[in-house]
Amino acid sequence: MRRRRAGLTAFVVGGVALAVALAFLVSPWASDEPDGLEKVAAEEGFADTETGHALDDTPTADYEVRGVDDDRLSTGLAGVIGVAVTFVLGGGLFLAVRRLSRRRATSSGPAS
Amino acid sequence: MTVHIPDGFMDGPTSAGAAVVAAGGVGVSLRRAAEVLDDRRVPLAGLVAAFVFAVQMLNFPVAVGTSGHLLGGALAAVLVGPAAGAASVAVVLAVQALLFADGGLSALGLNVVNIALVTAVAGYAAFIVLRRVLPRRQSSIVAAAGVAAALSVVASALAFVGEYALGGTGTASVGTVAGAMVGVHALIAIGEGLITALVVSAVLATRPDLVWGARGLELERPSGAAAHEGVVP
Numbered sequence: 310m311r312r313r314r315a316g317l318t319a320f321v322v323g324g325v326a327l328a329v330a331l332a333f334l335v336s337p338w339a340s341d342e343p344d345g346l347e348k349v350a351a352e353e354g355f356a357d358t359e360t361g362h363a364l365d366d367t368p369t370a371d372y373e374v375r376g377v378d379d380d381r382l383s384t385g386l387a388g389v390i391g392v393a394v395t396f397v398l399g400g401g402l403f404l405a406v407r408r409l410s411r412r413r414a415t416s417s418g419p420a421s
Numbered sequence: 422m423t424v425h426i427p428d429g430f431m432d433g434p435t436s437a438g439a440a441v442v443a444a445g446g447v448g449v450s451l452r453r454a455a456e457v458l459d460d461r462r463v464p465l466a467g468l469v470a471a472f473v474f475a476v477q478m479l480n481f482p483v484a485v486g487t488s489g490h491l492l493g494g495a496l497a498a499v500l501v502g503p504a505a506g507a508a509s510v511a512v513v514l515a516v517q518a519l520l521f522a523d524g525g526l527s528a529l530g531l532n533v534v535n536i537a538l539v540t541a542v543a544g545y546a547a548f549i550v551l552r553r554v555l556p557r558r559q560s561s562i563v564a565a566a567g568v569a570a571a572l573s574v575v576a577s578a579l580a581f582v583g584e585y586a587l588g589g590t591g592t593a594s595v596g597t598v599a600g601a602m603v604g605v606h607a608l609i610a611i612g613e614g615l616i617t618a619l620v621v622s623a624v625l626a627t628r629p630d631l632v633w634g635a636r637g638l639e640l641e642r643p644s645g646a647a648a649h650e651g652v653v654p
Contacts, residue, residue, distance in 0.1 A: 345609050354592065
C-alpha cells in the first residue's frame with residue numbers, strides 16, 4: 310500500500326495555508342472567556358496587579374487591526390498578519406542559525 | 422484577548438531572572454537546532470511556529486466562564502525536535518508580545534520559560550518515555566504525543582506557581598494559587614492533548630518522514646518509505 314507523498318514544498322505551503330485559514334476564519338469565533346491564567350488571577354485576587362502593556366497603543370495591539378471596524382474581520386486580519394510574520398521570522402531565524410553553524414563547521418573542520 | 426503573563430504579576434527580580442534563563446535556554450535551543458536540523462526541516466520549523474501561533478488564537482471553552490488554548494511546546498517538540506520546537510514557540514511568544522501586546526514585555530522571559538522551554542522539554546521527555554513503553558506503531562506516536570502534551574500543560578502551570586512563589590505580587594497564598602492553577606489547567610490539558618494528537622496524526626498520515634518523534638519508525642515499515650527518499654522533491 311504505497312501512497313504518493315506530498316512534496317515538501319507542497320506540505321509547507323499547505324500547512325501555512327491551513328494556519329492562515331484557522332487564524333482568519335476560526336480565531337474570530339474563538340471563546341472570549343478569560344483563559345486559565347486570567348481566571349485564576351481573578352479568583353485569587355491578583356488580576357489587578359497587572360500593569361499596562363507598553364505597546365497597548367500600537368496598530369495591531371490585542372489582535373485587532375486599527376481602522377478595521379468589524380471585530381471579527383479585525384481579529385481575522387490580525388491573525389493572518391501574525392501567521393505571516395511568525396513564519397517569515399521563524400523560518401528566517403532557523404535558516405540563519407543553520408547557515409551560521411555550517412559556515413563554522415566548514416571553517417574549523419578538516420579540509421577535504 | 423490576552424493569554425499570557427502580563428506585566429506586573431511578578432516582581433522585577435523574578436521577571437529578570439526568568440529573562441536570563443529564557444535567553445540562555447533559547448540560545449542553547451537554537452545552537453542545538455542548527456546542528457540537528459537538516460535543510461528540509463528548516464522551513465518546517467518556520468511552519469511549526471506559524472501553525473502554533475494560529476492555534477494559540479483558538480481559545481476553547483473548558484468550564485463555565487473559562488477558556489484555554491494550545492501552548493504548543495510539546496507538539497512542536499514532537500514535530501521538529503525539542504530544540505527547534507522550543508525555539509519555534511519562543512518566536513511565537515516574541516511576535517505576540519511585540520506585535521499584539523499579548524504577554525508583558527517584562528514578562529516575556531517568564532512566558533518563554535513556561536510556554537516554550539518547560540513544555541518542550543517536559544513534553545518531549547514524557548513523549549520519549551511513553552514511546553519506549555508503547556508498541557512501535559504510528560498509533561503509539563499519536564497517543565504518546567497527546568498524553569505528553571497534556572502533561573506539559575500541567576508542568577507549565579507548575580512553573581508559573583514556582584515563579585509566583587518566588588516573586589508573585591499578589592497576596593493569595595502559594596498553596597491556593599497552586600491548587601487553582603493545576604485544577605483549571607488539568608482541564609486545558611485535555612484540549613492540548615487532543616489537538617496535539619490530531620495534528621501529529623495528520624502529519625503522520627501525510628509525511629511521516631517529517632515527524633521528528635517518529636524517526637526510526639519508518640525503517641520498520643514494509644513499504645520502505647526510506648527506499649524512495651531520493652525521488653521525493
